[in-house]
Amino acid sequence: MRVGLVTPVVAQPPGHCAWEPEAGIEEIARIAETADRLGYHHVTCSEHVAVPAEAAERRGGAYWDPLATLGYLAARTSRIRLATQVLVLGYHHPLAIAKRYGTLDRVSGGRLTLGLGVGSLEEEFDLLGASFAGRGARADDALAALRAALSRRAPEYRGPHYGFSGMIVEPHAVQEHVPLWIGGRTARSLRRALTADGWVPFGIPLRTLAEMLADADLPPGFDVVLAPSRPLDPIGDPDAAGAALTRLREAGATIAGVRLASSSPAHHCEQLAALRDLADPHGLTFEEKR
Template sequence: MRIGIVTPVVVQLPGVHSEWERSAGIEEIGLIAEAADRLGYHHLTCSEHVAIPAPVAEERGGTYWDPLATLGYLAARTRRIRLATQVLVLGYHHPLAVAKRYGTLDRISGGRLTLGLGVGSLKEEFELLGASFEGRGPRADEAIAALRAALSQREPEFHGEFYDFSGFVVEPHARQERVPMWIGGRTARSLRRAVTYGDGWVPFGLPFDRLSEMVGEADLPAGFEVVLATGRALDPIGAPDIAARALERVRDAGATVAGVTIAAASAENYVEQLQALRDLGIGMGISFGTQDGSAE
């Protein structure tokens, strides 16, 4: 198992984010990204919402940095950590728009994009953006297939019910021959979608026993990633035993990658926590990269 970071500041969920994040900006995020990169963490994340209805923001939060702008900036401040959208809402974009924008990100980052994708659930946001909420599942399935056909191609071609294109040049396009796609969701259907179309599954809002059951019952292909959140903000300096148990729980549930939120008092303290978590993880046999890019 490897550990990725749920990037602080860029998403501020009520009751989850730390107080210092409210006044932090891109310099603090960059400092943390550089440390995570140096210490061999697997990935950084950035989610997507365009506009949250005010009543919904009380529950989901209202701060969501744009993933393309944010990850583009962090690409310039890092060398090898992966940059993961977690997640883009498929219904908000044409597949070729994603292929161009995020293919460019893959190019400028040296092939470090992981494209996390989701069907979406916020009806008001769909309606605001003029996107179809009804039938979004089948449309998302086809959008993923269209993306797979387009991301790494100069002249992509795809013919489907919702999306149909050929004879167009998309340049630049992704550097990776196969951009990893992690599919978000919390249902058995989302896991089937991930196995059928993607390279990993990023579930949310499910208890660990249910996650373990679903992963155990699925026929997962070789190299398929199961990306599970630890479910609490970890404090590896102040409470290392609790942090270790949280990592053990996701590993026992079948995670190949743990998505970790870290408790901190400041950006500088966050960096100290990253070092402590790395030390703790290495002692548990968790894989981290080294400065030369090898595993440790």
């Protein structure tokens, strides 16, 4: 099981570390550089344009823009993957994603992973002039259109909601097959993910997740990205951190997306190193240190 980092600061849900609201891009980059050096699989950045005040009480109000943030981190790192977790498909035309994030794939040397979701904040859809009703069907069509468009200079697609031909998208992604992960918390999101490359569920008990995965016909190479229920503290409680990761692997995770408890950016980097030291006894996979 590989290990990726749910990047601090870029999203600040309830329970975030006390130092995060005052941190900036240098602190984010320092942590990403450390994760890159230690061989972590990916860093993340999610998308919200504007969160309703009431919703911010439940999910936080700080969300850094993923394209700008990951573009900066691409220049500060060399091998760690850059994962959107997640972009909301209904907020964008598929060719807009293909162009903007294909450019990110180009400037990062082919390190993009596109995490995608249907979205759930009706107020945000309304703000952006996007249709909330029928968003699932539109997302399915957008996903198919995006797969047809990524990595293609002259993409062609015709579906029920999106269609294009005779258009040039340059630059485009340099990976022949950009990994697409689907986020969600329903059986429908898993079915949608099975048309892509991975599933990033949230808010589902591990036992239920394990049952859902056991009932699914997972294709070879399909990624299941699971997160511990709370931030890990590998320095203060390595046994609990290791046990949490073991539970993820036993539930079917191929990648763990972890949050770390920390008192400062420097402490967060120390936690990254301490978690890597747990690799051997707990079946974790990291790239070789540099």
